[in-house]
Amino acid sequence: MTATPLTVNGRAYQWMEHPVVIVCVDGCEQEYINQAMQAGAVPFLQKLAESGTVLSGDCVVPSFTNPNNLSIVTGVPPAVHGICGNYFYDTQADAEVMMNDPKYLRAGTVLAAFADAGAKVAVVTAKDKLRTLLGYKMKGICFSAEKADQADLAEYGIPDIVSLVGMPVPSVYSAELSEFVFAAGVKLMETARPDLMYLSTTDYIQHKYAPGTDGANKFYAMMDRYLAQLDALGATIALTADHGMNAKTDSAGMPNVVFLQDVLDEALGKGRTRVILPITDPYVVHHGALGSYATVYAGEDIDLGALAKRIAAIPGIELVLDRKSASERFELPPDRIGDLVVVSERLAVIGTSSSKHDLSGLELPLRSHGGISEQRVPILLNRKLHGMPGAQRLRNFDVLHLALNHAR
């Protein structure tokens, strides 16, 4: 190890004095923590307001999982790292594809840089979809809870992870998938003791349960117990979220959906526009691929200004931006976001065609994310911060910077 700060994607990071654990709680609207505190369910988190640091920050819009996880581990917005959705229209390949392939990544991670410089680094994700992106060119421990039984950790001198954690591999649709992440994090801290660890959960619970309800409070109580253990093990913990979460329904729990492809097909004819939903991933049962953000590709003969106005007039739509404005305002890669970016209101989501969304898996009223309404997320540390400049807009992807440079 060396005391020289590392510079990654233009930002400098000090070496850690103690193990640092970055936790990304998927879909953690701040109110989940606040209500869990009200219910007395999270004693460890509750004491952070006094003994540590409680801040709020803005996540990346689209407020989806992949863009934000990648921003957190690279320290920069999608305009730099390139991952602007879970799913996108690859114009070069003329194909709609998942954005899981590291070939789409345009920046290295802070995790990989520290590993290269000699730090012991570990990454544990809930779903496997993020593993290859987060572990890109990273020497160290990297596995998902979803496929924990396939992880070969022998090379790190760690026995098989399922035995280590002492939990069976959970269903991909469960609270236990996230618990496995925390449990593995604690076991790794007890055994391998990584210098830098990144734990990333899944928002299965947040898509189902509102803040303050039993289902939510139980999840946060579980999380709180593991965080307290990491704290007791001497780790500096910095917790944030990839995005918030809101109800997307009326008072009877019926989803408010703008089926944008249907609207555009009716107005302009089929095949004239292509609506992309970057929330799409292989695990859509809990949200039916319905989020508050969409991109639109239009034929060259279409008047984009008129199209934008038409979309903006649809009830439930909050904002329509052209490629240039959207890439500037949200710091997105202009070549990957379509001709128009569409954001829906807090209580509404955007779909493509009604026939393409299977909502039969929605056992509970739709809760989702993707919009500006899910941009504010918590930033919590179990340390006081020092040497912070004055009022500034914090981002969730400042969390490594805060943990390494200011929580000393």
Added chain:
Amino acid sequence: MTATPLTVNGRAYQWMEHPVVIVCVDGCEQEYINQAMQAGAVPFLQKLAESGTVLSGDCVVPSFTNPNNLSIVTGVPPAVHGICGNYFYDTQADAEVMMNDPKYLRAGTVLAAFADAGAKVAVVTAKDKLRTLLGYKMKGICFSAEKADQADLAEYGIPDIVSLVGMPVPSVYSAELSEFVFAAGVKLMETARPDLMYLSTTDYIQHKYAPGTDGANKFYAMMDRYLAQLDALGATIALTADHGMNAKTDSAGMPNVVFLQDVLDEALGKGRTRVILPITDPYVVHHGALGSYATVYAGEDIDLGALAKRIAAIPGIELVLDRKSASERFELPPDRIGDLVVVSERLAVIGTSSSKHDLSGLELPLRSHGGISEQRVPILLNRKLHGMPGAQRLRNFDVLHLALNHAR
């Protein structure tokens, strides 16, 4: 009675065939009902999705109690009826005053018009602040739960209301104040059987408890029982809200407050601007007079464009409009809204000077309203609607129109 529709403030209303009860549930974010349904707490409301009608509508911004209650009973926006806050700066009198005095009302109510035409009309409000406005020039029963023991109902042939309801007069800061309103409504329906009744509750509970929590679910379960009784008595029920409700805190429950007068005093000097908080009313313990809407009066030598830009740049501020834009967009009386209208983001509120807000009464994390983020409200009826035109933006102040003209 006559079969000729009444025209009030330019809108026509059919005579009722059955008693009609309009319920304004103060601070009823739609999620309260949705979560209460999830908890199985509101069987009557739950069946309305099948047997009745469930819609959403937009309330008046500022999303405060007085402007919206007056819009509901007049059927028109504040630009017509004149009540644009609970509190305002009366420039003619050069005084900041409550907007409770009927002298500020510029339109008659539908309630008074029906009473004049021979209908039996009753109004029951939770807090007394609304009574004189809602009962303006109205022949009929009109009292508040807060001062129910001072109501003299002998003239209507009804014994004293406290005995009739069989509940003691509750504290102004209680769930029981709203329960008294419903209990009185049921008793009146059983005895005087009004043709048209308006019931308006208080948002004491909604300021305290998040949707889906026990404190909220209990309130809605109580409401549900009384609504079921009104339904069984043959009434057409139309329920809406004056405004929604959102958390205004960070993840540890600390309020996000923009102390706007302090910011402007520091920037421009004391006495150069006057920040008015129209949420202000005599009952501020549960919200500390902190809401998501403010108006600003500026000295004549102040560059309003530059001031608007300065305010818009403050973190937490969503929108700043000048008098003309604000009065057009939100349909407000331009002579009563100040030089600038300021709206804060969903999770933030606006205060004047930090020294002027007593937050000691806030036992629980701040929840409040006033902004665009609290504009969407429920519209529920226990009848199917007929003869409705196609897609249109519904307002909470369409509720009398829906109940009288379409729920037949």
